[in-house]
Amino acid sequence: xxxxxxxxxxxxxxxxxxxxxxxxxxxxxxxxxxxxxxxxxxxxxxxxxxxxxxxxxxxxxxxxxxxxxxxxxxxxxxxxxxxxxxxxxxxxxxxxxxxxxxxxxxxxxxxxxxxxxxxxxxxxxxxxxxxxxxxxxxxxxxxxxxxxxxxxxxxxxxxxxxxxxxxxxxxxxxxxxxxxxxxxxxxxxxxxxxxxxxxxxxxxxxxxxxxxxxxxxxxxxxxxxxxxxxxxxxxxxxxxxxxxxxxxxxxxxxxxxxxxxxxxxxxxxxxxxxxxxxxxxxxxxxxxxxxxxxxxxxxxxxxxxxxxxxxxxxxxxxxxxxxxxxxxxxxxxxxxxxxxxxxxxxxxxxxxxxxxxxxxxxxxxxxxxxxxxxxxxxxxxxxxxxxxxxxxxxxxxxxxxxxxxxxxxxxxxxxxxxxxxxxxxxxxxxxxxxxxxxxxxxxxxxxxxxxxxxxxxxxxxxxx
Amino acid sequence: xxxxxxxxxxxxxxxxxxxxxxxxxxxxxxxxxxxxxxxxxxxxxxxxxxxxxxxxxxxxxxxxxxxxxxxxxxxxxxxxxxxxxxxxxxxxxxxxxxxxxxxxxxxxxxxxxxxxxxxxxxxxxxxxxxxxxxxxxxxxxxxxxxxxxxxxxxxxxxxxxxxxxxxxxxxxxxxxxxxxxxxxxxxxxxxxxxxxxxxxxxxxxxxxxxxxxxxxxxxxxxxxxxxxxxxxxxxxxxxxxxxxxxxxxxxxxxxxxxxxxxxxxxxxxxxxxxxxxxxxxxxxxxxxxxxxxxxxxxxxxxxxxxxxxxxxxxxxxxxxxxxxxxxxxxxxxxxxxxxxxxxxxxxxxxxxxxxxxxxxxxxxxxxxxxxxxxxxxxxxxxxxxxxxxxxxxxxxxxxxxxxxxxxxxxxxxxxxxxxxxxxxxxxxxxxxxxx
Numbered sequence: 001x002x003x004x005x006x007x008x009x010x011x012x013x014x015x016x017x018x019x020x021x022x023x024x025x026x027x028x029x030x031x032x033x034x035x036x037x038x039x040x041x042x043x044x045x046x047x048x049x050x051x052x053x054x055x056x057x058x059x060x061x062x063x064x065x066x067x068x069x070x071x072x073x074x075x076x077x078x079x080x081x082x083x084x085x086x087x088x089x090x091x092x093x094x095x096x097x098x099x100x101x102x103x104x105x106x107x108x109x110x111x112x113x114x115x116x117x118x119x120x121x122x123x124x125x126x127x128x129x130x131x132x133x134x135x136x137x138x139x140x141x142x143x144x145x146x147x148x149x150x151x152x153x154x155x156x157x158x159x160x161x162x163x164x165x166x167x168x169x170x171x172x173x174x175x176x177x178x179x180x181x182x183x184x185x186x187x188x189x190x191x192x193x194x195x196x197x198x199x200x201x202x203x204x205x206x207x208x209x210x211x212x213x214x215x216x217x218x219x220x221x222x223x224x225x226x227x228x229x230x231x232x233x234x235x236x237x238x239x240x241x242x243x244x245x246x247x248x249x250x251x252x253x254x255x256x257x258x259x260x261x262x263x264x265x266x267x268x269x270x271x272x273x274x275x276x277x278x279x280x281x282x283x284x285x286x287x288x289x290x291x292x293x294x295x296x297x298x299x300x301x302x303x304x305x306x307x308x309x310x311x312x313x314x315x316x317x318x319x320x321x322x323x324x325x326x327x328x329x330x331x332x333x334x335x336x337x338x339x340x341x342x343x344x345x346x347x348x349x350x351x352x353x354x355x356x357x358x359x360x361x362x363x364x365x366x367x368x369x370x371x372x373x374x375x376x377x378x379x380x381x382x383x384x385x386x387x388x389x390x391x392x393x394x395x396x397x398x399x400x401x402x403x404x405x406x407x408x409x410x411x412x413x414x415x416x417x418x419x420x421x422x423x424x425x426x427x428x429x430x431x432x433x434x435x436x437x438x439x440x441x442x443x444x445x446x447x448x449x450x451x452x453x454x455x456x457x458x459x460x461x462x463x464x
Numbered sequence: 465x466x467x468x469x470x471x472x473x474x475x476x477x478x479x480x481x482x483x484x485x486x487x488x489x490x491x492x493x494x495x496x497x498x499x500x501x502x503x504x505x506x507x508x509x510x511x512x513x514x515x516x517x518x519x520x521x522x523x524x525x526x527x528x529x530x531x532x533x534x535x536x537x538x539x540x541x542x543x544x545x546x547x548x549x550x551x552x553x554x555x556x557x558x559x560x561x562x563x564x565x566x567x568x569x570x571x572x573x574x575x576x577x578x579x580x581x582x583x584x585x586x587x588x589x590x591x592x593x594x595x596x597x598x599x600x601x602x603x604x605x606x607x608x609x610x611x612x613x614x615x616x617x618x619x620x621x622x623x624x625x626x627x628x629x630x631x632x633x634x635x636x637x638x639x640x641x642x643x644x645x646x647x648x649x650x651x652x653x654x655x656x657x658x659x660x661x662x663x664x665x666x667x668x669x670x671x672x673x674x675x676x677x678x679x680x681x682x683x684x685x686x687x688x689x690x691x692x693x694x695x696x697x698x699x700x701x702x703x704x705x706x707x708x709x710x711x712x713x714x715x716x717x718x719x720x721x722x723x724x725x726x727x728x729x730x731x732x733x734x735x736x737x738x739x740x741x742x743x744x745x746x747x748x749x750x751x752x753x754x755x756x757x758x759x760x761x762x763x764x765x766x767x768x769x770x771x772x773x774x775x776x777x778x779x780x781x782x783x784x785x786x787x788x789x790x791x792x793x794x795x796x797x798x799x800x801x802x803x804x805x806x807x808x809x810x811x812x813x814x815x816x817x818x819x820x821x822x823x824x825x826x827x828x829x830x831x832x833x834x835x836x837x838x839x840x841x842x843x844x845x846x847x848x849x850x851x852x853x854x855x856x857x858x859x860x861x862x863x864x865x866x867x868x869x870x871x872x873x874x875x876x877x878x879x880x881x882x883x884x885x886x887x888x889x890x891x892x893x894x895x896x897x898x899x
Contacts, residue, residue: 111820343813344810347817
């Protein structure tokens with residue numbers, strides 16, 4: 001598949017280091033294989049974080065922080081055009097940004113050990129926090145009785161600031177350096193080095209709620225809280241450097257069943273000839289409407305997932321650089337992702353000549369959860385290359401993923417009315433995205449029709 | 465636990481002779497390993513299904529089931545889980561099982577591993593691991609002699625297992641006609657290699673552990689660097705208690721069904737199973753012959769000293785390095801983590817570079833010592849050197865944001881600040897913490 005060809009693109013640069021820019025120039029430009037909208041005037045160094053303006057703000061504004069010490073603000077217009085609006089700088093790389101809930105301010109966290117508040121109305125920025133180490137995470141907390149800024153640092157503290165005092169309102173010690181965090185009132189979760197996970201409750205005032213044993217076996221890298229149907233935070237998704245994401249509920253009715261992990265951002269899925277490359281999950285973002293999630297990885301792909309159906313909705317083509325950050329806008333129509341080097345292959349692969357991109361994708365459709373009921377039974381018919389197997393049927397029944405009766409009904413319908421339209425429908429719904437590399441649907445459809453006899457026979461098999 | 469009787473046969477894969485605890489897992493295994501289209505990775509349901517798919521979709525004929533052991537590659541046979549297995553193979557299997565269990569019952573006194581609680585996540589690790597105590601006759605002869613060293617217990621008293629090896633070969637290949645050595649079948653360990661926290665490298669191996677090994681719980685002499693890898697750190701794997709009292713013949717690791725079969729499916733196979741004849745042939749020998757390595761030897765990229773050129777920005781307590789081998793990147797030969805070995809984040813690594821440091825002013829008071837990690841209570845715990853919390857000292861930094869009395873709607877941080885932070889600062893928090 002495409003993986004291999006793109007891999008060589010990375011591969012050819014090995015050993016060249018910064019001198020190998022010619023290699024990139026000669027290869028086909030692959031910075032935007034998904035043909036998404038490019039944000040104008042992207043930062044000059046790797047993009048570390050992205051954040052869209054909150055729903056309280058009319059319009060869409062995108063903030064991006066970078067390793068070039070700057071934070072930029074773009075307006076994203078409805079026609080997809082992006083207009084650079086303003087910029088602020090730190091004295092060190094910016095690692096995280098967040099918005100206040102009213103959208104008037106942006107908070108930035110930097111390696112220079114400070115956090116700043118950027119008032120967008122006046123375009124003034126002032127320091128609001130100080131740590132003893134680089135600040136890795138910054139979040140706005142909006143509680144009924146207070147609002148504040150939470151900063152997590154590599155100095156192993158989590159601090160809360162009221163933006164006016166040079167001293168934190170509260171400073172909580174953590175066992176390790178903060179690597180990632182998320183806040184959805186009244187819950188905050190911090191992922192730390194050494195695979196630490198700490199949940200905080202924010203009601204009345206922040207306090208540690210629980211430490212959680214990591215569901216992952218490798219270094220934590222990114223974390224995002226998800227909500228239940230009532231918009232209450234119920235758990236979080238945690239990504240590690242080992243191409244894996246854990247879905248973890250805080251208080252699940254059945255922990256063994258409800259919590260799970262899945263693999264992602266790995267190369268050549270089943271090709272055993274070459275070692276499988278496993279990439280870090282750089283960021284996770286939940287869709288604000290559908291509750292599905294996006295992961296972006298060092299492999300230069302983004303993927304969309306439905307954690308409830310436990311299915312993958314989409315995987316992108318491979319970009320020529322890692323994807324380092326992503327964000328959905330407030331209504332979930334735009335998915336922004338940043339393509340830049342993430343240092344996962346070390347210094348020698350860093351190519352300062354290579355441009356960084358922020359790309360915008362229409363996320364309205366692709367993140368919709370699929371209708372399972374359509375998908376599953378028809379997949380059964382497709383599964384056997386047109387033949388229906390007893391096994392296939394019982395497989396689905398076994399997996400408890402589908403109402404067995406429903407499957408039988410559908411199969412019957414399929415067996416009895418072999419109208420082309422119907423098969424087409426089946427095919428469409430049942431089409432497995434992993435087989436997308438195959439032939440034209442029409443072609444396969446023809447074959448399916450040709451298999452009609454076999455289908456019927458198979459159905460008979462089932463009935464006996 | 466250990467309650468299995470030999471009369472009831474556990475599910476096993478006809479194509480590769482692997483054992484499973486649950487037919488659902490077996491079916492998934494077969495889909496991933498044997499019925500997967502090598503071109504588009506579509507998972508089919510049976511051998512003939514695969515053949516037809518390849519013929520129709522890709523115009524290719526396949527003449528054998530992928531990853532099957534010799535003699536079991538018949539693509540025409542319609543086998544699904546345990547259904548459709550030829551009777552003679554069933555018989556043979558049964559016979560072999562019996563002999564095996566008898567042989568085992570004399571030796572196996574412990575090594576039960578069960579009660580994995582975290583196996584639901586379709587990780588290849590535990591759930592796909594053929595339990596070593598499973599009666600795959602031809603496995604023990606080849607793997608077990610090689611295995612004790614891999615257990616990564618260099619300090620393990622040798623006397624403990626010098627007595628062992630003789631016993632291992634004592635398990636003869638009982639299946640005539642079976643190749644005595646299955647290069648493609650690294651038992652258990654391979655799968656783990658891809659997955660396990662490379663901590664002590666030991667507990668995960670449990671299933672493959674030869675009898676007579678001390679159970680991997682408790683202290684491990686000679687592994688000084690692992691003090692911080694108690695069983696809790698890697699729930700899925702390290703937590704297996706070895707239960708010495710269980711009945712010998714039939715340890716039965718409970719394998720719960722994987723909960724995310726569809727999502728991870730594309731990637732599942734590569735690391736999932738230690739099966740398949742033509743699959744990862746190298747891994748077993750290499751890892752098996754490397755006794756003294758405490759961590760997994762398979763992926764031995766220099767676990768270089770973690771960027772010890774460290775600057776002031778990121779200071780790690782030295783103990784940190786030693787105490788957490790657990791998240792470094794030791795994977796099997798079949799996969800490679802694209803991430804530096806050091807257990808620091810990419811950002812930390814990068815931030816240490818001079819180019820990102822030069823503009824950062826040095827703060828005089830920046831001492832990075834980790835303050836003693838007390839429990840995080842309510843109280844402010846300002847690091848030493850900081851002034852005590854002075855919530856109203858905003859004037860130090862200039863005027864506050866515009867004061868507002870609820871009139872400004874947009875750019876105001878103060879609107880909803882009712883009874884603001886006062887309670888935070890007091891010794892006694894007024895409200896109960898959340899229950």
